[in-house]
Structure formats: structure tokens, C-alpha cells
Amino acid sequence: MRQLAKFSVIAVVISTISGCGWLWGEKGYFRDRSNDYLDAKQESMITIPANLKKDTRPFDPLYPIPNNIPNPTVTKNYEVPRPLPLQAVNTSGPFSLQRNQGNQWIIAQQMVTPAYEQALQYFRQAGFRIDTARPVTGEFTTSWTKTSVLTNMLNSRLLAMDSSLANQELRIRVRVDPGARANTSELYTLVMVRPEGSAVESDWPSKSQNSVVEAILLDELMANMSNSQASENVVSLSDTQQQSVAAKKKALFNRDTQGVPFLVMNGDLDLVWSQVEQAINKANIKIDDMDRSERVYYINLSEKADGSSKPGFFTRLFTSEARREANAERYIIKVIPIDNAMSVKVDGIGNDTVVSPEKAESILRMLQDNMN
Template identity: 25%
Template sequence: MLANTRNVLQFPVLMLMAGSMSACSWLGIGGEDGWLRDREGEYLEARIMPPMQIPPGLDSFTIDELYHIPELPPGDRAIYVTPPAPKPIDTRIREGVVVQRFGDRAWIVIGATAGQVWPTLRDYWSAEDVAIVMENPVQGVLETAWLPQSGTNLRHKYRVQLEPGLHAGNSEIYVRHISDTGESPESMPISWPAESQNLERETAILASISLYLADRTDIYRASSVSMLAGSIELQGKARLIDAGPNNTQIELRLDFERAWSQMTQAINNANIEIVDSAREERRINVAFTGTENQEDPGFFGRLFGRGNDEVTRIDFIVRLIENGDRISVQAETLSGESAPYEQDLLIRTINDNLI
């Protein structure tokens, strides 16, 4: 009796579901032409449309091509039947804004990609009511108009460079300043010096930009992203190279002066003891315990005798070797004995603490 009742109830339910599905197609909701249709693969048939034309007199400052299609390079290219998997997310990304300094050089480090930073960087100049006369988001470069200094015949101009940081997912911002007395035409190309003519003005702009970026917490949620600036190289300036046992290395795309400063800072950040260093010999001697955290043991560690005296200490020589425009960071034990696990962990720990 229960089975018959269940069969009787199933029939009208199935009829109602079938009617609903046909009604969805009839109303234009489902089916091949409905707005709930399967859209998989439709992007393959997308057409390239002409750029949006902004009427004269209206501001096109915030208009970007969201999905830039680059020109095809010459030569043979790899054809993917199945698209490759996306690159893994770098876990060393630190949200926040830091102004780094080395000698007379200074730059901003921010834990966001170039595609995330670029729109906010442009917004900064708009908020300051400063016109941008040249911008190239693919190269990460923009230049301001000449800014007159009140009470004098001087005028000032700034160039901003956006580059990848040491690690993927981080970005660096550089500012360069130049001034003149107004003798050159506004449209005349600028020959930018290697360093700012006025470091105080460069420092002031860097501080102002860093404060503006620090207040824009939405930058990390990618509420506005430039796809053009997103084409800036994603590979960071620091790269781990696994060249075999006892030979894990860091490759830095930096000049030696900055590489030395960054390595010293990273070793200190990792709480690794620096025993000795010789800049002219390009080496740093460190004492490494083979653990990622070399801080003093806690209360229970001291209570049960697990102190630093039971931790194996290995002395390493960290060398910075120039190879063209790159620096190779290598480590070897002072005794010459093999310690592949500790050598690999030492290099990785230093790399993780590069900022």
C-alpha cells in the first residue's frame, strides 16, 4: 500500500519538474539561448572590439583596457590544448607599506601586485590635483606635469617607477625628481638623471605616497585592478635555485650594494647570529642551529632541560657572488663537512626574511 502511494506521488512531482524545465526554456531562462545557459567556452568566440572612444571634454583618466591582448611575437610558440595551471600563491606576501632606505636611496615596498597598486598610484596624483602627462602601465612608469614653485621661477617634475618586489606578489615604488627654471618647452622629452636632483623632495613624495597607500586597505582586496600593469613581470627579484644537495642558492636581481644590505637585514630578521662579516670579501659568517626559530627556549624548555646547549650549532659562510647583473647567494659549512638539510634550511630561512 505504501509503495503504491509513493508511486502515485512521484508521478505528479516528475511532471511538475519537467514542466518547470520546459517553462524555463520557453521563458528564455534556460536552454542554449537562455541567460542561465552553459557559458563554458564562449570566450573562445569573443571578438576584439575597437577601443572605447571618450567624447571630447570628458576625462579619460580612469579608463583602462581591462583585458589587454598583446601582439603575437614572431617565431614558433607553444600551443596549449589544455591551459597550464596557474602559478602558486607566494606565502611571503605581507600586507602593509614600508619605506626602505639604503644610503641616499629610498623606495616603497608594498604587499600587493603591480596590477593592484597601479590604479591607486594614479589615484594619488588625482587626489593631489597633479596632472599626469605620460603613463605606461605595461612598463610601470608615469610622469607628472611641471609643477611651478610659488614665489620663484623654479618648477618641479616627478617620475614614478613601479617594479616587482623581492618576492612575487610584492611591489616596489621609486620616485625621481627633476627641476628647472622653465626654459624647456612643456612637451620636450626629459632626460632623467640617475638620482633625484633634490633628495628632500623625493623623500617627501615617497612619504606622502606611502601614507596614501597605507590608508587604502581595499588595495589588497583587488577592488580595482589594472590588467595592463598586471603584465609587469610577476617574478620577484629574489629566486630560490635548487642546484642539488648542499647547493641551494638565492639569485638576486640587485646591485651588490643593495644585495649586501638586504642579506644582512634578512639574517637579522631571522634571528640568525652573525659571527663575522667582511664586505670586501663578500662573505657573512653565521651560526645556524638548523631550526627556523632560533629564539631562546620557553619556560618548559628550560624546565625540562631542552636548552640551547642541546641544539646543534653549525657555522656557515654565506657568500655573495656576482654573476653579470645578478648576485648569487650561496652557503657552505665552515668545517667543510656536508650538511645538506641545514644548508637548504638556512638559505630558505634567509630568503623568507627578505623584505
């Protein structure tokens, strides 16, 4: 029986070793697939029915085959050429104009929706009449427009570069696609040109019929978007400053009818309790103890929270505990609900300890200055 078991194990090992080819070999299940793309075949473009073309964006090949490869049936030793670097123009700021092999577009450091809205707003302000707008696909087109109805700045710039545009009409298609990086977008324009008064309607070309007009429109669009972004940053900075000022005033100093100082703070107990604790720590005041149920903090002004005021070895050796206790400045900070707000007061420890209004004001001012 033992011999049979031994031979069975040997047979299983031999069969496993000899059968590894179906797992790891060239025809195995776990074979190397890194070069499979070399055997891939080029398929034809997807054909979209005519009745659906108006609701879809044009299909552009994601991985086009370079034109400098005349023979697609290459060997597996073929070395893929490195792509040419993009020619970046005005890459500073949140928007940059890119040019590559006759194509030009804008890269925006923002998502598709805000970029689409800014582009749509610019073309309306420039004098173009929007023909169709498809926010879902990120596209909009203009109707045929004379350069004379555009803004004076844009019209003058177009005519300065090409005087023949005075007798022509323009039609623009703008497409906003998601960028290669997260939270970025790419804006493309397509320009069609026809003589003024012509009724000829044609399909959109693969490239702009006037590259000069396209370059000017992209440059003006990028400048407009940059200015809008700068204005939003100024407004945002102003709002932030106002919020900062409001944050400093969220703890208001006041006095009662007897002249006792206190702070008034908005918020519930949890929020105010946390803010008071943070203010005490920021003021570098040591908290000896706290009682959340009684809403009180026990502080010691004679010691720092970071331990920098801790006496040295010889001081502790030659100074009695009673003397150190006599030098301590201990107070109670109370959080008291009042109407729809909270008040913060300073009391002494013990019923017979009275805190002077000046001392209480000094402590409360320290807390107020360290409120976020």
C-alpha cells in the first residue's frame, strides 16, 4: 500500500511538470500577452445612423495610427517611434494654447461644465448667435455671422489679419472634451467660411477652413476665460477676507449690568465648548482639568500648556509644594447657555474667591484673540 502511494505521488509530480505548458507556455492560459497589440487588425470606423448624428458628438480615434508607418504588418521587433513633443504656447496660468501638426486647441485647468459655460458666454458676448447648444455632449454651434456684427475689437483684429473677411460669413463649432488629466478640459473650434449672402450649406469639414480665424478666436477665448478666472479669484479672496473678519468677531466681548465681562458666542454647546478649548490651547494656557457636565475649564495662568514654564530640577528641589501652589493663578472658565447663544465667563476657584473685572477681561481678551 505504501509503494502504491509513493508511485501515485511520483506520477502526479511528473504529470504536473510535463503539463506546465498548458499554463505558462506560448499557448498556455497565462502566456505573455504584452505583444498581442502587434497582431491587432485595424477596423473600420463605427457608422452612426443619420437620425442619431445630431445627438452625438463626432467620433475621433483615440489611438490613431501614425502616418509614417506605411506597412501595418510589422515584425514584433519593431520599435515604436516616440511621439513629437507638443508645441505649447502661453502655458502659464489655468489656460494654455496648444498647437501640434496644424491643430490648435485650449487646455483648461477646470472641468468640462464650467469651461463649456464660459465658452458659450464668450461667443454670445462676441456677437455670434448660437444655433444649437448641447451641454450633454459639450458642443455648440453658431449660425452664419457677418464679421460686421461682431464686437469692434474682434472685428478689427480679424480684418487686420485677413481683409477678405469683410465680404464673408463665419460659422463656428465649439467642442469641449474631458482632458487627459483629472479635472481638466480641452476646447476645440472648427471654422467654416462662405461668401456673404451665400445660401450654400455644407457638412462640417475635418479642419477649419480658415486657420487664421481659428487662431484669433482661440486666443480671444483664452484671454476672456483667463480674465473671468482672475475676477473670480478676486471675488473669492474678498469673500475669504470677509469670512476671516467675521470669524474673528464670532466671539463678541460684552459686560453685564454690574460690569462683569463675558463673551457671547453663536452655536450649540458642542461647537462653543470645542472653540473655547482650542482658544485656551492656542493661548498656551495650561488646562488643569475640565468638566463637560458642568461646562467648566480649570486653568492655571502661571503655567504654560507646552510645559515651557515648568521649573527646573533645582527649583523644584529647593521650592516647597506649598510655595508653588501659592504662586499658582487658577481660574474657572464657564460656558453658560443664554437664549439662542452661549456666554463665556471667568470665575475664581472657591466661593470666597473673587476675580477682578480687569483680570477677567484680560483672560477673555486672550481667548477672543485666539478664536479661529
